[in-house]
Amino acid sequence: MGKTLVIVGVVLIIIGVLWQLLGRLIPLGRLPGDLFFKNGQVSFYFPIVTCIVISIVLSILFSLFRR
Structure with a gap:
């Protein structure tokens, strides 16, 4: 459980950093x-449109990881 929490935390930090860096290029929000x-x-x-775009991207990513 601890290893999973560390991995999730690192992934969230990476997503946060990318969101800040790419936020200027991709106008999410x-x-x-x-x-x-x-x-x-x-x-x-x-x-609402940003939520739909994020939902579609996450659905595609999760379907790719499931295989």
């Missing part, structure tokens, strides 16, 4: 179709 509403001092942001 700012895609067309992401919802953003602002009314006075209240704002609401829901990255």
Whole structure:
């Protein structure tokens, strides 16, 4: 269990670093179709298209690893 937690932690750190470096090139979180509403001092942001893209990519990766 401990080895699995270390591996998951390292993978999350790598994903975080890549997200920061590639965030300038790939506009995840700012895609067309992401919802953003602002009314006075209240704002609401829901990255629905970003969630769909991430879901598709993860589904493809998990299906590749399953084989």
